[in-house]
Amino acid sequence: xxxxxxxxxxxxxCARSLIVAGGYNGFSYADIADVVGIRKASIHHHFPSxxxxxxxxxxxxxxxxxxxxxxxxxxxxxxxxRLRFYLGYWEACIxxxxxxxxxxxLLASQLPVLPEQVGVEVxxxxxxxxxxxxxxLERGALHGRLxxxxxxxxxxxxxxxxxxxxxxxxxxxxxxxIFAVVTGPLLERLAARSPL
Amino acid sequence: xxxxxxxxxxxxxCARSLIVAGGYNGFSYADIADVVGIRKASIHHHFPSxxxxxxxxxxxxxxxxxxxxxxxxxxxxxxxxRLRFYLGYWEACIxxxxxxxxxxxLLASQLPVLPEQVGVEVxxxxxxxxxxxxxxLERGALHGRLxxxxxxxxxxxxxxxxxxxxxxxxxxxxxxxIFAVVTGPLLERLAARSPL
DNA sequence: GACAGTCTTCCTACTAGAAGGTAGACAGAG
DNA sequence: CTCTGTCTACCTTCTAGTAGGAAGACTGTC
Numbered sequence: 215x216x217x218x219x220x221x222x223x224x225x226x227x228c229a230r231s232l233i234v235a236g237g238y239n240g241f242s243y244a245d246i247a248d249v250v251g252i253r254k255a256s257i258h259h260h261f262p263s264x265x266x267x268x269x270x271x272x273x274x275x276x277x278x279x280x281x282x283x284x285x286x287x288x289x290x291x292x293x294x295x296r297l298r299f300y301l302g303y304w305e306a307c308i309x310x311x312x313x314x315x316x317x318x319x320l321l322a323s324q325l326p327v328l329p330e331q332v333g334v335e336v337x338x339x340x341x342x343x344x345x346x347x348x349x350x351l352e353r354g355a356l357h358g359r360l361x362x363x364x365x366x367x368x369x370x371x372x373x374x375x376x377x378x379x380x381x382x383x384x385x386x387x388x389x390x391x392i393f394a395v396v397t398g399p400l401l402e403r404l405a406a407r408s409p410l
Numbered sequence: 411x412x413x414x415x416x417x418x419x420x421x422x423x424c425a426r427s428l429i430v431a432g433g434y435n436g437f438s439y440a441d442i443a444d445v446v447g448i449r450k451a452s453i454h455h456h457f458p459s460x461x462x463x464x465x466x467x468x469x470x471x472x473x474x475x476x477x478x479x480x481x482x483x484x485x486x487x488x489x490x491x492r493l494r495f496y497l498g499y500w501e502a503c504i505x506x507x508x509x510x511x512x513x514x515x516l517l518a519s520q521l522p523v524l525p526e527q528v529g530v531e532v533x534x535x536x537x538x539x540x541x542x543x544x545x546x547l548e549r550g551a552l553h554g555r556l557x558x559x560x561x562x563x564x565x566x567x568x569x570x571x572x573x574x575x576x577x578x579x580x581x582x583x584x585x586x587x588i589f590a591v592v593t594g595p596l597l598e599r600l601a602a603r604s605p606l
Numbered sequence: 607g608a609c610a611g612t613c614t615t616c617c618t619a620c621t622a623g624a625a626g627g628t629a630g631a632c633a634g635a636g
Numbered sequence: 637c638t639c640t641g642t643c644t645a646c647c648t649t650c651t652a653g654t655a656g657g658a659a660g661a662c663t664g665t666c
Contacts, residue, residue: 221615236523239435242651256616258653315519322582323511323519327432340582363598368591375575375592376568383571386518386536395564396571402559403599417641438625452642454627609666617658625650632643 222260224250226271234315237324238268238332265329268321272335275317279339283346293354294405297373301397304377309390319378344370351404360404369404376400418456420446422467430511433520434464434528461525464517468531471513475535479542489550490601493569497593500573505586515574540566547600556600565600572596 228249232241243254243264250257261267282303290296308314318339325333348370354360362369380396424445428437439450439460446453457463478499486492504510514535521529543566550556558565576592 236435236520237433239432240520240523243653244650253617254652255618255654259615262653264652318582319578320519322578323516324432324436325581325584327436337582337584340579364595368595371579371588372572372592372595375579376572377575378578379571379573379575382515382518382574383536383567385521386514386533388521388533392567396568399560399564399568439627440624448641449643450626451628451644455641458627460626607666609664611662611664613660613662615658615660617656619655619657621652621654623651623653626648628647629645630643631645632641634640634642636637636639 221250221252225257225260225267226274229267229271230275230317231313233268233271233317234313234320237320238328239324265331269331269335272317272321272332272339276335276339276342280342293350293357293359294401296350297404298401301377301401304381305390305393308381308384308393314385315381316378319381344374347373362404373400417446417448421453421456421463422470425463425467426471426513427509429464429467429513430509430516433516434524435520461527465527465531468513468517468528468535472531472535472538476538489546489553489555490597492546493600494597497573497597500577501586501589504577504580504589510581511577512574515577540570543569558600569596
């Protein structure tokens with residue numbers, strides 16, 4: 215059993231890292247073929263069109279993200295620690311350059327030129343991520359572990375946008391450390407002040 | 411005199427809006443030719459290569475941005491009002507869809523696949539913008555008009571990243587209003603509390 | 607266990623069109 | 637009479653995508 219087809223996984227993994235580097239129009243089937251060690255036509259066997267490939271890839275990314283959120287909910291109970299964990303995850307990804315950008319954030323920047331089916335998945339990721347953050351923030355505030363200034367959903371949008379902006383700045387400066395510089399204060403601000 | 415050549419301006423303007431929509435690889439000379447009403451070869455007369463075109467375009471964008479900052483410094487004296495003006499400018503751009511994204515922010519997301527000469531200009535914009543914000547924040551804090559939690563440069567990076575993230579979210583949701591939702595709290599946080 | 611069929615995966619070879627870019631001619635303005 | 641801007645015509649390379657076939661693995665049935 216082990217693996218019905220590792221090739222299609224390899225294609226998806228490769229395509230993901232190519233998208234993270236240059237977006238939807240920043241790679242071609244030939245690029246993937248070179249890396250995976252396969253012919254272009256074989257990629258079309260697994261994913262008839264480029265839109266299919268990227269839609270599948272984003273859908274899979276979303277599943278992984280959902281699983282990551284669920285896992286975080288299970289393994290870490292403190293809301294502030296959950297956020298710290300989330301930021302730490304991205305900080306590690308950026309620092310070791312394994313995946314220095316969120317696939318959906320990158321694709322979202324090119325939404326106007328994306329195939330519709332891909333755009334739908336990208337939008338769905340934004341909604342899911344912000345919904346999770348909003349729920350996390352709301353629960354944290356209810357338990358007195360987090361202090362919110364605005365509504366949970368507004369705070370969630372700010373949090374998400376700042377993380378995305380931090381990825382962008384880290385890339386622009388070519389300096390992974392900038393991610394922590396930008397996102398660190400997010401946690402400080404949300405941490406409930408200990409009673410005087 | 412009026413204009414030595416409006417065509418090259420038209421090309422730059424058109425290319426800018428195409429980049430804002432889909433990034434460096436999201437448009438071609440043929441796309442520009444269609445819009446401007448000219449042949450591909452004529453574009454090459456003005457800009458020998460695509461890298462030339464985009465480098466020129468970003469350099470010009472940077473000049474306009476510098477001019478905008480200088481203008482803001484001249485016309486608005488209050489630091490908080492300056493920031494409000496800056497955010498208002500982008501909010502208007504996004505709302506009327508005239509230029510719903512910062513060219514440099516969009517290009518920065520694709521830095522790894524950008525021609526080196528373009529990357530240099532993009533990086534320079536990030537440095538210039540964050541330097542201006544840092545100086546603005548520092549002066550505002552000195553005069554007691556702004557309250558900073560971190561260093562001026564750290565606060566500037568956060569401010570810039572949040573603005574970029576807000577543009578991205580506005581695009582992802584297809585809702586210009588999200589920009590104000592995300593960036594509004596930035597000002598509230600920076601506004602010095604009136605003495606109790 | 608041998609045979610035939612079929613399904614999967616990959617291949618070579620190809621297509622049509624789009625990409626960025628070049629060569630050289632022509633028209634008008636200085 | 638040259639310089640600028642534009643054109644037509646072309647080139648090369650890359651693009652996504654197709655057609656059709658070979659090799660192997662699974663699935664019967666006799």
